[in-house]
Amino acid sequence: xxxxxxxxxxxxxxxxxxxxxxxxxxxxxxxxxxxxxxxxxxxxxxxxxxxxxxxxxxxxxxxxxxxxxxxxxxxxxxxxxxxxxxxxxxxx
Amino acid sequence: xxxxxxxxxxxxxxxxxxxxxxxxxxxxxxxxxxxxxxxxxxxxxxxxxxxxxxxxxxxxxxxxxxxxxxxxxxxxxxxxxxxxxxxxxxxxxxxxxxxxxxxxxxxxxxxxxxxxxxxxxxxxxxxxxxxxxxxxxxxxxxxxxxxxxxxxxxxxxxxxxxxxxxxxxxxxxxxxxxxxxxxxxxxxxxxxxxxxxxxxxxxxxxxxxxxxxxxxxxxxxxxxxxxxxxxxxxxxxxxxxxxxxxxxxxxxxxxxxxxxxxxxxxxxxxxxxxxxxxxxxxxxxxxxxxxxxxxxxxxxxxxxxxxxxxxxxxxxxxxxxxxxxxxxxxxxxxxxxxxxxxxxxxxxxxxxxxxxxxxxxxxxxxxxxxxxxxxxxxxxxxxxxxxxxxxxx
Numbered sequence: 001x002x003x004x005x006x007x008x009x010x011x012x013x014x015x016x017x018x019x020x021x022x023x024x025x026x027x028x029x030x031x032x033x034x035x036x037x038x039x040x041x042x043x044x045x046x047x048x049x050x051x052x053x054x055x056x057x058x059x060x061x062x063x064x065x066x067x068x069x070x071x072x073x074x075x076x077x078x079x080x081x082x083x084x085x086x087x088x089x090x091x092x
Numbered sequence: 093x094x095x096x097x098x099x100x101x102x103x104x105x106x107x108x109x110x111x112x113x114x115x116x117x118x119x120x121x122x123x124x125x126x127x128x129x130x131x132x133x134x135x136x137x138x139x140x141x142x143x144x145x146x147x148x149x150x151x152x153x154x155x156x157x158x159x160x161x162x163x164x165x166x167x168x169x170x171x172x173x174x175x176x177x178x179x180x181x182x183x184x185x186x187x188x189x190x191x192x193x194x195x196x197x198x199x200x201x202x203x204x205x206x207x208x209x210x211x212x213x214x215x216x217x218x219x220x221x222x223x224x225x226x227x228x229x230x231x232x233x234x235x236x237x238x239x240x241x242x243x244x245x246x247x248x249x250x251x252x253x254x255x256x257x258x259x260x261x262x263x264x265x266x267x268x269x270x271x272x273x274x275x276x277x278x279x280x281x282x283x284x285x286x287x288x289x290x291x292x293x294x295x296x297x298x299x300x301x302x303x304x305x306x307x308x309x310x311x312x313x314x315x316x317x318x319x320x321x322x323x324x325x326x327x328x329x330x331x332x333x334x335x336x337x338x339x340x341x342x343x344x345x346x347x348x349x350x351x352x353x354x355x356x357x358x359x360x361x362x363x364x365x366x367x368x369x370x371x372x373x374x375x376x377x378x379x380x381x382x383x384x385x386x387x388x389x390x391x392x393x394x395x396x397x398x399x400x401x402x403x404x405x406x407x408x409x410x411x412x413x414x415x416x417x418x419x420x421x422x423x424x425x426x427x428x429x430x431x432x433x434x435x436x437x438x439x440x441x442x443x444x445x446x447x448x449x450x451x452x453x454x455x456x457x458x459x460x461x462x463x464x465x466x467x468x469x470x471x472x473x474x475x476x477x478x479x480x481x482x483x484x485x
Contacts, residue, residue, distance in 0.1 A: 044120040071132035
């Protein structure tokens with residue numbers, strides 16, 4: 001059932017060229033080189049240290065590893081991380 | 093980026109430190125309560141440092157209660173806190189205002205009046221006229237009516253053909269152009285004589301009106317009547333007075349003597365300078381002396397050190413006495429060279445004396461040597477108009 005709905009949503013967004021992060025309620029991860037990463041549509045922070053940042057989302061946990069990481073901004077829909085980013089993992 | 097920073101500064105923000113165990117929960121709660129946090133930094137396992145706006149800081153209290161962590165305020169930054177601080181230190185704020193007001197006030201005064209281009213009318217005279225109109229040093233520059241001033245000065249002094257008043261900063265500049273003065277004309281109907289204005293030998297007299305009183309070859313003295321305006325008839329006693337007019341060309345001579353020693357002593361500066369400072373307060377002065385002047389022959393030169401580049405007379409002055417060491421040297425010059433240079437010097441000097449309409453007839457140069465001196469004597473003979481009108485009394 002759930003799978004069918006999401007399939008339909010995917011097809012519609014594909015047909016109408018709508019942004020999928022909005023239609024499918026997915027997180028949007030934008031990286032600028034290895035110095036900044038923007039995660040929109042997140043579901044809260046699980047862990048934050050200078051080396052590891054884990055963010056909850058609809059597709060699972062997004063784990064970002066690096067050094068000297070700093071949260072530049074936290075808003076209810078967007079997180080901006082600055083620092084030296086080394087790895088981005090999605091653990092579902 | 094810069095605009096956001098500036099906006100944050102304007103709104104004011106605080107840097108806070110949060111200690112607790114469930115810091116991620118704190119961050120999530122803050123985000124869901126729409127509290128804007130930025131520049132979040134993990135200091136150590138239990139501590140976070142972040143920036144938050146003043147409004148956000150108040151809202152954080154609820155979140156802190158829920159999470160159960162400790163908040164410590166580290167620094168207040170931004171414009172509102174600056175204003176608050178100023179309110180606490182009223183005199184500082186007052187000082188600021190007084191400072192700016194003073195600068196504004198002082199820069200709106202006229203500190204210096206300059207007159208450029210006047211030759212016959214003395215600067216002091218113009219300044220005096222201005223003073224009568226209440227324009228002097230220390231008045232507010234916005235009160236100076238430039239057009240009025242221009243008209244006033246142009247009306248008062250006929251000799252000015254152009255005048256402009258300018259205010260640049262704290263300086264009032266009056267620029268004038270003087271017209272060439274036309275020679276004083278004697279009315280054509282008034283009877284007059286033509287007299288000689290210098291000694292000379294008459295070459296030619298052309299009388300357009302009046303009777304010629306001299307002839308060619310006459311030696312005339314200064315003031316002698318050349319063309320008379322009094323015409324009398326041989327047969328009657330009636331005298332007619334006319335306005336004499338005409339040209340009297342006469343041979344006149346100009347001479348100039350130049351002397352130059354053959355062996356002369358010249359004082360040459362060696363470049364060694366010894367300075368002494370003097371502090372002058374009013375009429376009295378203190379000289380700071382460090383030992384004697386180490387030179388035998390020297391030239392003294394007193395100079396004032398101007399602290400501010402202002403034309404103000406301050407009661408305190410710093411004077412510098414500069415002693416420049418000199419050495420006397422005897423130089424023997426070439427006689428021929430001196431003759432030449434003397435000649436040139438004399439001719440230059442004579443050229444200044446000659447009226448522009450004069451025609452040079454002859455030039456006589458004489459050199460002779462007397463007591464170590466080369467004396468050059470130059471005589472120039474010219475033909476010029478020596479006539480000058482003089483009223484009959």
